[in-house]
Amino acid sequence: MTLIDLANPTRFLSLTARVLPWLAGATAILLLIGLYQSAMAPDDYQQGATVKLMFIHVPNAWLSMFVWGVMSLAALGTLVWRHPLADVAAKAAAPIGAAFTFLALATGSLWGRPMWGTYWEWDARLTSVLILFLMYLGLIALWRAVEDPSRAARAAAILTLVGAINIPIIKFSVDWWNTLHQPASVMRMGGPSLDRAFLIPLLVMAIGFSLLFVTLHLAAMRNEILRRRVRALQMMQASRQAA
């Protein structure tokens, strides 16, 4: 099985039909283990039990950026290699990425109120993630506004690549500016600063949420392929009726 085999939508549908049940099962098992470990994790000496919010906030925040990264690769696939499934992948990922970004913002806000005394602060990290969320919504709106999928794909691919500039800004905002949001404590020079009691549940949840994304993304890609087949048949039907 090579990447070129996956370029065929029919082969992609057949392969994903076999893989998806296994992926869904692995996702459910990992998330259940992660939730159990999160529940059993000790309280933080400063934050108390609110540290449990980290186990859902951080994976969603990582995925909000990762999904845009996936969409940027897909955008290159559309513009450079013209891979037939590239814009299917990008279009299917956008609503899932928007949902993860919304959850990162909402859970961060619920964590911020008890820890910072406010739900929201216009600091560089929070503002740049809000911009990411708005960019996801903009892309979804663009795909809905342009009827022809190939024209929408090119415009969306350019917008995605331009928007990718925001990803390093989000990542390094806590280093470049003085922010209320804390600096990185896992992906940083010198290794994670978290204790194993928090790091292990966090990593399990992060892998679980990543598998959730892969599962949902493949399922959404299948839907998008079917939607395009429906559109092609509807156009065929309309041209027959007109003739």
Add this chain to the structure above:
Amino acid sequence: MSLGPYASFIVTAYALVTAVVAILIAWIAIDYRRQKELLRELEASGVVRRSGRGAADIS
């Protein structure tokens, strides 16, 4: 397991994540059924793909 004085924030956050993930799963599952149903309807009206493969061939 005691969640302390900020239990409402923790429970709300976990409930919100569960709800959004459930909505995503439901939306994708409903969309799949809808597309397959539309394909079946089109095929029933005599419109078929050049390959001859139909909605029933999609696993």
